[in-house]
Amino acid sequence: MNDLLIKLALASVVFFGVMNLAGLHAWVERKQSALIQDRIGANRASILGFTFLGLFHGIADAVKMFAKEDIIPDRADKVLHTIAPFFSVFFALVAFAAIPFGDRLIIGDRVIDLQVAKIDTALLYVFAMLSLGVYGMILAGFASRNNYAILGSLRASAQMISYEIALGVAIIGVIMVYGTLDLGDLVRAQGGLIWGWIPHWGIVVQPVAFFIFLTAALAETKRAPFDLPEGESEIIGYFVEYSGMKFGMFLLTDFIETVMVAALATTLFLGGWQVPYLYPDGFHFPWGSEFLVSNWVYVSLGISSFSIKVIAFCWVFMQIRWTLPRFRYDQLMSLGWKGLFPLAILNIIVTAFCVLWFTGDA
């Protein structure tokens, strides 16, 4: 019973955090682009005269989305058309279950892993869920019975499949180095130090994989410069026939996926909840000094470290989204198949040699 309550609490914490971060993206998108382009950004929505830097625009958006007419085209498949956006959001959300956002919390004699579902092959689970997200888009395009929607969903699925391969192959290098698919263990394995002062993080030992992962992950989120499935300004994608909150859910999926990919990048390459030089009993600095902390402080430092890294990644993704123009479709495909994929394979080979060289056995 207690286990169930703990799991529920963890799930709600993750859900709360993710949904809020995704919702905030609507605000960040407006404000960050405004700051980049020397503008002010949406700042008019107010409650009782308070605008709070335009934060209420997200709420206004949600209210608008819910109040709008929900149109299902006559020729569309009503059932599939309705469940497609739910598919999209669902698979983006469940993937978070396997992301560890903190180290073991000790309450009394109970040890709680700060991870909703402790899965031995968590990485595979996350990737499976990310891939299933494509189904939402294909269904949306297919169920709309609109040629443009189908073309959009085909573009989307072709892009997702191409980049998922680069994504998957890129992280094999990480798996080889740390030797585990369990994300909790993977983060713990990143806790050590190289030469006594560099954190043993994924970005240090697998820099090439990091950049391949970042590029492919950006393509996974279907946002500029890889927003060919949508291309809101001219080509329009799989959600042409959607309106109201169903359209909003596709929009939300993009943001949730951005957070997802940021969380994954943090877990794989930036040491997840690891804080440099922080061990379960406290800080041990390379120059010899120590600063001991309690388990509560240790865990909360870990959680804040994880959150800060995720938010930083979200910032970087947003910055890239507002810096680069959209790829042409053939450029997109050739970058995926001729650029990232061979590079990722090369990375595996080099990593294999290095692992063999440094560990001596394998």
Next chain:
Amino acid sequence: MAVKVVRRHTATLWEKIYLPQILSGLKITSTHFFRNLFLHTAHLFGLFKDHRAAVTYQYPEELRPIFSRHRSRHRLTLRDDGTPRCVGCMLCETVCPAKCITIVPDEHPDPHVEKYPIRFDIDLGVCVYCGYCVEVCPEDAIRMDTGILDLAAYSREAMRLDIHELMDPELRKPLDDCNLDFPHECEIHGGEMKGDWEAVGVSTRAPAASDQSS
């Protein structure tokens, strides 16, 4: 035959690996981002107010600076006694390329002034803001320096400015009551003549005989 060789730009290896180019792009956007973030935050505390963080003007609250020669909504300039400086010479109505000015002149009681307008209408829905009326006026009686740019109205009728609005740029239709003292054809009261010269202190006496003889 002269041949002009056009060199096509071919990407160097440095450009082809994208990453440095992307980073240089990110550098530009990040510079703007952090500069504006700093300035916006400083503005909240009242610092660096003379550095604008955004080029945006918050329109209804904050107006763009208007240059002195900018042609905005018209106004009729006034004499010291509050009557219009206009002498009803019809030059502006004649020169107006859009034919948006309508003047009905009447005789002025002052012998040194020949005429004055009892009606002076400008249809802003037709006006092209060329400023010819201002240039042609011999009396400096019409100017376009009110700085009023928001001229939207709900009807064509409301776009027609009559003498009340032209003499007092603060006024906006619908007007409650006439505020002019000198005789004029008052649109507010159904085109009747309103006001008298006594109220503004202009003598209505016929010019003295000595004035005419001298």
